[in-house]
Amino acid sequence: MKKLKTIFSPRKLVLWLCIVLLVFTLPQLNAKAMSQTEAIVTMMFVDKEQDTIKVSAVVLAPGQDRTKNQQVYNGEGETLSAAVDSVSLSLGKDMGFAQCQIMGLGDNICKDGVINVLDYMTRTKKVGRNAGLINFSGKIDEFAQATADVNTSKNLSLEEIINFDKRFILAKNSNIELFYMGYFGDTGIGIIPKISLLDKPYKNSVEAGQSGGESAGAGGSGSGGGQSQSKPPKYLFYDGTMSVFKFGKTVNTIIPTMVDKLNYFVDKNQTGSITVEGVNDYLYNNARVVVNMANKKVFTFVSFKDGKPNLDVSVHISVMVEEVDEENPTQKILRRNQEFLTPELVKKIKEKIESDMHEALDYCKQNKIDVIGVYKHFNAFAYKKWKKYIQQTGKDNFLNDIDLHITTLIKSEF
Amino acid sequence: MKINYRQTCILIFLSQIALKFLALPSLLYTKSESNSIFVALFLMVIDGIYAFLILNLAENSGEKNIYEFMKSCLGTVVTKIFLVLLLVKFALSMANISKGLEFFVADNLYNELSWFAYILPLAALIGYMIYKGIRNIARVGEIVCWFVLVGIIFITAKSFSGAEAESFLPLFKDGLSPLFESAFKYSSWFGSSTFLLLLFGKIDFSKKKTGQLVRYLLLAIVLVQFVYYVFYGVFQVTSPTHNFCLSDLSQFSSLHTSIEELSWLVVALWIVAQAVQLALYGYCFQQAIKYIFNIKNNVFPTIVVMLYVFVLSLIGDLIIGLEQIFLSPAVSVITICTQYVIPLVIFIAGKIKYKNKKPRNKNKDDNQQRADDVVTEHTFKQDDSQSETKKQDGKKGAV
Numbered sequence: 076m077k078k079l080k081t082i083f084s085p086r087k088l089v090l091w092l093c094i095v096l097l098v099f100t101l102p103q104l105n106a107k108a109m110s111q112t113e114a115i116v117t118m119m120f121v122d123k124e125q126d127t128i129k130v131s132a133v134v135l136a137p138g139q140d141r142t143k144n145q146q147v148y149n150g151e152g153e154t155l156s157a158a159v160d161s162v163s164l165s166l167g168k169d170m171g172f173a174q175c176q177i178m179g180l181g182d183n184i185c186k187d188g189v190i191n192v193l194d195y196m197t198r199t200k201k202v203g204r205n206a207g208l209i210n211f212s213g214k215i216d217e218f219a220q221a222t223a224d225v226n227t228s229k230n231l232s233l234e235e236i237i238n239f240d241k242r243f244i245l246a247k248n249s250n251i252e253l254f255y256m257g258y259f260g261d262t263g264i265g266i267i268p269k270i271s272l273l274d275k276p277y278k279n280s281v282e283a284g285q286s287g288g289e290s291a292g293a294g295g296s297g298s299g300g301g302q303s304q305s306k307p308p309k310y311l312f313y314d315g316t317m318s319v320f321k322f323g324k325t326v327n328t329i330i331p332t333m334v335d336k337l338n339y340f341v342d343k344n345q346t347g348s349i350t351v352e353g354v355n356d357y358l359y360n361n362a363r364v365v366v367n368m369a370n371k372k373v374f375t376f377v378s379f380k381d382g383k384p385n386l387d388v389s390v391h392i393s394v395m396v397e398e399v400d401e402e403n404p405t406q407k408i409l410r411r412n413q414e415f416l417t418p419e420l421v422k423k424i425k426e427k428i429e430s431d432m433h434e435a436l437d438y439c440k441q442n443k444i445d446v447i448g449v450y451k452h453f454n455a456f457a458y459k460k461w462k463k464y465i466q467q468t469g470k471d472n473f474l475n476d477i478d479l480h481i482t483t484l485i486k487s488e489f
Numbered sequence: 490m491k492i493n494y495r496q497t498c499i500l501i502f503l504s505q506i507a508l509k510f511l512a513l514p515s516l517l518y519t520k521s522e523s524n525s526i527f528v529a530l531f532l533m534v535i536d537g538i539y540a541f542l543i544l545n546l547a548e549n550s551g552e553k554n555i556y557e558f559m560k561s562c563l564g565t566v567v568t569k570i571f572l573v574l575l576l577v578k579f580a581l582s583m584a585n586i587s588k589g590l591e592f593f594v595a596d597n598l599y600n601e602l603s604w605f606a607y608i609l610p611l612a613a614l615i616g617y618m619i620y621k622g623i624r625n626i627a628r629v630g631e632i633v634c635w636f637v638l639v640g641i642i643f644i645t646a647k648s649f650s651g652a653e654a655e656s657f658l659p660l661f662k663d664g665l666s667p668l669f670e671s672a673f674k675y676s677s678w679f680g681s682s683t684f685l686l687l688l689f690g691k692i693d694f695s696k697k698k699t700g701q702l703v704r705y706l707l708l709a710i711v712l713v714q715f716v717y718y719v720f721y722g723v724f725q726v727t728s729p730t731h732n733f734c735l736s737d738l739s740q741f742s743s744l745h746t747s748i749e750e751l752s753w754l755v756v757a758l759w760i761v762a763q764a765v766q767l768a769l770y771g772y773c774f775q776q777a778i779k780y781i782f783n784i785k786n787n788v789f790p791t792i793v794v795m796l797y798v799f800v801l802s803l804i805g806d807l808i809i810g811l812e813q814i815f816l817s818p819a820v821s822v823i824t825i826c827t828q829y830v831i832p833l834v835i836f837i838a839g840k841i842k843y844k845n846k847k848p849r850n851k852n853k854d855d856n857q858q859r860a861d862d863v864v865t866e867h868t869f870k871q872d873d874s875q876s877e878t879k880k881q882d883g884k885k886g887a888v
Contacts, residue, residue, distance in 0.1 A: 095610065095613075099606055203740065204740075204741075205740055252724075252741060256724075256727050259726040260725075451655065452655075454659070455659060456658065456659075458659035
């Protein structure tokens with residue numbers, strides 16, 4: 076006992092600590108640097124061509140020229156793991172996915188179902204579930220190269236583009252976690268941005284660098300990388316189009332104008348603009364007026380009337396008149412310190428919002444996609460009646476009998 | 490060496506939160522969905538009540554340790570059976586913390602965790618803390634407690650705005666039965682006051698303030714409820730897939746700050762609190778071994794605990810489906826029995842046995858008090874540490 080106490084006396088403990096540190100640190104001096112054994116993947120793209128899975132990985136190459144520090148490596152295989160392994164072989168390193176910020180899914184694989192892909196990437200390869208998720212169209216290797224070039228030569232990143240987008244598109248981050256939430260939710264709906272690759276520039280497109288970038292190892296085991304090829308520039312095109320998934324498979328694409336209409340139902344979406352035509356009163360002369368939404372609150376109430384579900388949505392918006400387009404503007408419009416929100420304009424804005432919201436709900440009914448959370452509201456606030464109702468209609472047709480009642484309150488931000 | 494009342498409260502607080510922020514919220518969700526928040530509330534309130542009961546009994550037991558006290562009330566055979574069951578309970582709690590900690594470190598902190606580099610320092614640390622005694626554990630608990638508290642609030646508050654209150658509705662949609670099933674199935678994660686039984690005779694009640702205990706219990710309950718609200722509100726239906734509550738919350742924080750690294754610092758600090766908790770249960774494990782086998786010194790039981798920590802890290806690889814064993818009804822029955830039935834039986838037996846005796850007079854010195862108590866014959870000799878306590882009594886109070 077006394078011996079033990081002597082061995083573990085405070086003075087001896089310092090010695091013990093040094094011994095333990097030596098035991099653990101000395102072997103590390105001989106260890107290889109992690110960058111020598113593992114490649115840092117910043118973006119990962121997956122698609123399918125016939126029965127072959129194709130992958131492209133954007134890999135960070137530290138210490139090189141900034142304009143060339145992201146390189147693309149491609150691989151393919153019968154299974155996803157075989158395709159990823161083929162990229163590893165061409166790289167000569169393991170692929171580290173912990174820093175992967177974007178997961179891109181091609182059109183073909185989206186149609187077939189993406190849940191297994193996401194499961195493999197998040198569970199086996201440990202891609203963070205906060206990584207952005209996008210649907211892309213076009214050739215996988217070209218798309219990966221374009222995004223790598225945008226990141227390096229334009230000081231932009233796809234992540235920034237889609238994260239900025241969350242302010243406007245249904246007010247949600249697009250990431251794997253949210254996709255899972257939709258998938259495991261009652262309706263199975265998930266929404267992610269759809270980005271295209273164009274040969275010619277178009278509005279909202281981002282040129283993917285003039286260099287043509289470096290394309291490496293087109294699949295095949297151990298095919299090596301780094302062959303420079305000169306290619307014409309491609310343009311990433313994103314205008315807010317969204318791909319809608321139902322239980323992991325694409326079912327629809329929502330165009331940006333419809334996204335704006337759907338956004339009226341979403342409380343968290345605080346921004347956007349409303350355009351009304353033909354405003355004619357003491358201030359405006361048959362004008363087209365654009366108002367900016369400065370603040371928005373959406374209150375949703377649910378009830379049942381004669382066994383039918385009623386959705387009462389109250390939209391409170393603070394607006395600011397931004398742009399007035401009229402043929403013969405008078406001096407009145409130039410006057411400062413006056414209220415530009417006239418009763419006629421308010422009436423027009425209300426009409427516009429109500430018609431847009433009805434149109435949005437009709438769109439959802441027609442396509443059987445509940446992207447505005449109708450199921451969630453009824454399930455939360457009228458559970459028993461809703462459960463009974465769902466038993467009658469089935470989960471695919473529950474939107475059909477929804478009666479929408481809208482109340483709007485327009486306030487001036489002036 | 491005794492611990493004071495405040496240190497006891499801090500150990501109760503740490504014990505209340507220790508197992509709650511790893512896999513428990515996700516496990517609870519699988520049975521009772523977002524209503525799991527009420528399961529946690531219910532079981533934590535029960536744990537709080539038991540903390541009062543056990544501390545009341547410990548105060549009235551005077552200088553007797555749990556073995557002596559139980560023996561005087563229930564006899565040797567029942568005492569040994571109860572101690573064996575308590576040993577199982579602490580072994581399970583240690584396994585729970587140890588496996589959770591190992592998964593967390595291997596999955597979140599290190600890409601390739603060396604088993605040797607992980608288990609050797611951990612077992613040495615636990616062994617040393619246990620060997621040095623309960624006051625050492627309590628002091629470390631005192632140091633880390635507030636950092637852990639502030640850290641957890643910081644991590645959770647960052648995600649607060651992302652939590653959707655609507656996701657908790659409808660409340661109790663399938664009635665209360667899923668909640669009770671959940672409470673039964675995951676009872677091993679609760680029962681955080683049971684360790685107090687093994688601290689009989691080691692707590693100094695001279696500066697007792699009941700309000701202090703209430704405050705610490707409330708703090709623990711509010712903290713756990715806050716974290717669970719944010720966790721379920723943020724992750725909703727994907728909650729069952731998030732096995733690391735705090736680190737996952739940190740990863741999905743809706744408020745991105747330029748000091749993200751701080752979150753990991755907090756998580757690292759929380760690991761220290763887990764180690765303290767492991768040491769606390771290890772200490773109770775060690776004490777139970779001493780009482781059961783009538784061992785007088787600390788060395789052998791400490792080595793057993795250290796070996797157990799080693800075995801725990803191996804057992805997950807050797808036994809496939811270990812988690813299912815933890816979640817089996819048999820384990821739930823054992824834990825409920827040890828957490829709720831045994832303390833209640835001891836409490837009732839103690840109250841019946843000593844119903845005519847006045848509570849221990851705090852102003853009297855211990856020797857006088859011992860003479861006043863009706864003490865059955867002492868077959869169990871005081872261990873080294875207790876005899877040290879005796880020598881120091883009167884010279885100085887507990888720190």
